[in-house]
Amino acid sequence: MNKERHILLLFPHPDDETFSAAGTIMMHKREHGTKVTVASLTSGEMGRNLGNPHVANRETLPLIRKKELENACDIMGVDELLHLGYRDKTLEFEDVQTVATHLQEVIQDVDPSLVITFYPGLSIHPDHDATGAAVIEAMRKIPESKRPKLHTKAITANAADEIGEADIVYDIGDLMDRKLQAIDAHESQMQEVSAITKQKIDEGDEDTEAWIRYEEFWTYEC
Ligand SMILES: [Zn+2]
16 A cells, blocks of 8 residues: 555545545555545535434434534544535536636645545446546646546446456455444444445355455546
């Protein structure tokens, strides 16, 4: 694992950062003391679930998801958490250059050596694709000599057919339990997914274990 000075995660919803890169950031921290900033574009207020039993209603969900993200970040050892104030499920309708200009400022303020986001067009949710596209535009606005590296996460089933296999694959091994704890912290959305995931891993389901254990990224040349 290459040494990184500072990693910036740019994701649209609370929980994207945990599923995509919990183990990766914890490994970087453990091996190299890397500083980590998470920037969440929205507070996930349109999330499908309210918990079971309900831990939120439509009015309280944005605050609860922010608190859940703080808890997940504490578990992952994140140093800094930024809320960028966009509305959930609307990113695809924002002007990409306007968002990109904002994200460029965020990237230049944080001054990371590595940015991680979604791969546009291969990330299932319109907010995911829109975030990836805006981050790439933001990176292109930064002079090449000052531009951090970019690693992207593709999650559609056909990703490898479209862009080849991921060039970075981390086996997060003994950090799986802490990643599952961080997933649990996103309680309002993830109770059911988390319970099923843990049950399947306990039962020896290899695909489920691999889904949690291996974190894959595609290096993106801007
Ligand atoms: Zn998401």
